Amino acid sequence: PGDLYIEIRIKQHDIFERDGDDLHCSVPVPLTSAALGGNIEVPTLGGKAEIEIPEGTQHGKTFRLRGKGIKGIRSSYPGDLYCHISVETPVKLTEHQRKLLKELDESFKKGGEKHSPNSKSWTDRVKNIFK
Structure with a gap:
């Protein structure tokens, strides 16, 4: 019921x-x-x-x-x-791995923004905040 x-x-x-x-x-x-x-x-x-x-x-x-x-x-x-x-x-890198990553980073910086597709738009947005 x-x-x-x-x-x-x-x-x-x-x-x-x-x-x-x-x-x-x-x-x-x-x-x-x-x-x-x-x-x-x-x-x-x-x-x-x-x-x-x-x-x-x-x-x-x-x-x-x-x-x-x-x-x-x-x-x-x-x-x-x-x-x-x-x-x-990656975490807990050896010194050799650190060295390789630093070399890779330097080669990216020499190549300009073509290696970082999102960084240009991000920096543009930050600049627009301060305008």
């Missing part, structure tokens, strides 16, 4: 974040792989998948894997998996 109330709580996943039938995940990529490109493995609900990272991939770039999301109750096909790239900066 009374009402039955059911409360459902969805536990947060360690890797995936759900958005409807789509899934999102953050994929750490080494600095060298982001700069040079290559293939990386990403987790999916059905195991692992491989995606190709193009040369010069920037932090925050998103790759979409169609059909690797969750199959909804009212839909006939699964959602997509969105992999958000998180470029990792």
